[in-house]
Structure formats: structure tokens, C-alpha cells
Amino acid sequence: MVKEIEKAGFPIVQMCNLVPVAKTVGSNRIVPTISIPYPLGDPDTSKEDQWKLRCHRTKVALEALATDITEQTVFRV
Numbered sequence: 001m002v003k004e005i006e007k008a009g010f011p012i013v014q015m016c017n018l019v020p021v022a023k024t025v026g027s028n029r030i031v032p033t034i035s036i037p038y039p040l041g042d043p044d045t046s047k048e049d050q051w052k053l054r055c056h057r058t059k060v061a062l063e064a065l066a067t068d069i070t071e072q073t074v075f076r077v
Helices: 002-007 019-025 047-065
Strands: 013-016 029-032
Touching (some): 013 019, 013 047
16 A cells, blocks of 8 residues: 555655565555554553654654655664
8 A cells, every 4th residue: 555655646654563574565664663562652661751752753754754765765763
């Protein structure tokens, strides 16, 4: 689905924890997440730490949207 949306001219960031799968299906902008049940959080940490984690990953995803790329890119978090 990511590739189809990009074909329509909209940049997409795929946030996922299975980066090799995202690469295989052709995602161009990939931001790694934490885990399958909690992609943007860790219930074993405090709410403050979870908030910081979510804000940071979201900022990375927004920066990825604004970045011109020529090939598949995994953005560092």
C-alpha cells in the first residue's frame, strides 16, 4: 500500500519494527519502532519516558517526510 500511495505523489514514512520486511515490500522511508505490540512505547517504562520516546520517533518520521531520497532509506532513531 505504501508504494501505491507514493505512486500518487504523496511521500510516506513506514514506521515498523520489521525493517527487512519493509524493505522487501518496497517502502522508501523507514523509521524503526520498538516492538510489534507497542510500536511507539514500552509499557515497562514510565509515562514520561514513553512520551519522550514517542515524540522522538515522531520527529524522526516528520524529518524523513521532508528528506529527499533516491533509494530506500532507514532513518536512524
